[in-house]
Amino acid sequence: MALEDVFANFTVRDWEHEPADGTVRLAVVGIGGFARQRALPAIAASSYCETTTLVTSSPDDVTAVAAECDVSVVLDYDDFLAGERAAAYDAVYVATPNALHGRYATAAAERGKHVLCEKPLEITSERARGIVDACADAGVTLMTAYRLQTEPTVRRTRELVHEEVIGDVVQVHGAFSHPLLEHASPDTWRLDPELAGGGALVDLGVYPLNTIRFLLDCEPTGVYATAHSSGGPFADVDEHVAFQLEYETDATASCTASFDAHASSQLELVGTDGKIHIESPFGGVVPHEMVVESGDVRMEYTGPTVDEVCEEFDYFGYCVLTGTDPEPDGEDGLADLHAIEAAYESTETGCRVALD
Template sequence: MALELESIFDEFTRRDWEREPVEGTVRLAIVGVGGFARNRAIPAIAESEYCEPTLLVTGSPDQRRLLAQTFDIGRVITYDAFLAGAHTEAYDAVYVATPNALHGRYAAAAADLGTGKHVICEKPLETTPDRVQTIIDACDDAGVTLMTAYRLQIEPAVRRTRELVSAGVIGDIVQVHAGFSHPLVAATGPDTWRFDPELAGGGALVDLGIYPLNTTRFVLGRDPTGVYATTASSTDSVSIGVDEHVTFQLEFPTDATASCTASFGAHANSWLELTGSDGLLSVRSPFGGVVPQEMVVESGEVRVEHTGPPVDEVREEFDYFGYCVLTGATPEPDGADGLIDTRVIEAAYESASTGCRVDLE
């Protein structure tokens, strides 16, 4: 078993999705230049092997010159200009990083522009399953690639976790425990769009809980059959319009269960632990934006602690997207993947409202 573990940890950061040489880059328009796009996504795209940023879309006139100078991107246009089809010759695909309720507007528009533009869109894809389906249909009709930006599916520690689970190293999965908390209320104040239910589509469940939800589905290779959830909001002087804390339990057809939490008002923390019939596997801080690559695997009487080299998971995500576009491959985190999560989130909110378990078809 130790040798089996060592073979999985060999070349820890290997890109198992990169199956053939490919040349060229995908020119990206970045639609929405909020904090994550400015601080993480655009630098990652600029360093990417298979993508390059060539156009920015922003609603702030004051930002245009500064953004163009900061990122050395020659074209910066307004949202209206983007929707009108300005400079479509300058990009091949779009990265949508607007507030959640605006994803559909720009993703569908991108697919409809000219010969169609490929789309990578932040999660959740939209705020309701019907609106997600609209994005999927637009991209299907245009024959373009659609990827939900689940960067953890491309992250090495998570991919190695899936391999270990698939290989049966810890036996049949019995329980998953995962959580993600970040003190967003204290960090941003109550005026951020993330606390607006119309723009965000929800609170801690949508913004943070989606990480343990999607990652659990990914590593198990299964979709849940039922969900039970509770939500809570702070009772202090800061009031937000969405759930601040959430706990949800997922049931799977294998009889495995997952207990997950998320919070806008707790100390920053994240964890992923899987307990199987023959062992356990844990990943340190998987959801916080920079994964330390530290894993612990116990299989029978064998215990292995492994630390892999640092990896920019955001760059990996865009390299993966560019590679899929250039090779015509379908991304694993496609539109259907994003649709399933939106359905689970909708069911979780129904459960929290009714106090009852909700079946998932």
């Protein structure tokens, strides 16, 4: 594979084989900060989705949001669960706290609605299995919201890995830190283990965890993890976490995540014949800055940013409209939860935990 060819077609949507007709009408379930600031604008900018319904605990508080998004149907959670105005949407985007994903995703599937669910899919693999089974029984599309799998930088990196441009991948280094309390109050649900299912590992570590699985196209066979919390607002969850993963190919990955460190994200893959470095892959809008070394050749690429959230909704809409199975499906979300549970077991036992 010539690196020039990859960079020349960098932003191509290789998943969009032909244009799809129509749009998928979405009910956005959970109108928190991410939904307001990132998801709703991305849906409005997308080609294959539109927001037709908002579901929230306080309908009166989203009047301005509904008007701005030109959405006429606003429901509270009880009305949504009861099936009120179900004809107004074709699919749901579940953006509630993690422990509530199953409740709303399953209710939607039982009414024949497709489901795009934020990650992690639920707070335990057992509860996530309930979502997967409900969607399978209903014959609806289920996609776990791993937006990086739809983002050009990550997709081009996977091509380079699969074409062995850097040889066999030996080491992967992934890191994601975000100073949570600079953007949220100490009573945020992300610091409540009953709602979040964990701390930095669940909220931030899942990004390198899933992205590395996607890039290597293989599963981890073992994990060793350590976690630390300084107390205070972080007393009940992991504030900082480090975990090492072993893969079927004998590659290893070393990852870190933190709720209380300078905002930063990095991803680097080192192979027998070269390496790939992606600058800031996990921060929300990937700047499309990467360096590829292959043998004696070194190339840098810097291109226009692409809104990965918009890419995610277009990908989901395209899959629904064309009957295509999404790559980040429910089983993908389940696999990450198995690894997360093993990592937390390792933090408690101090031992490596094998993964089936």
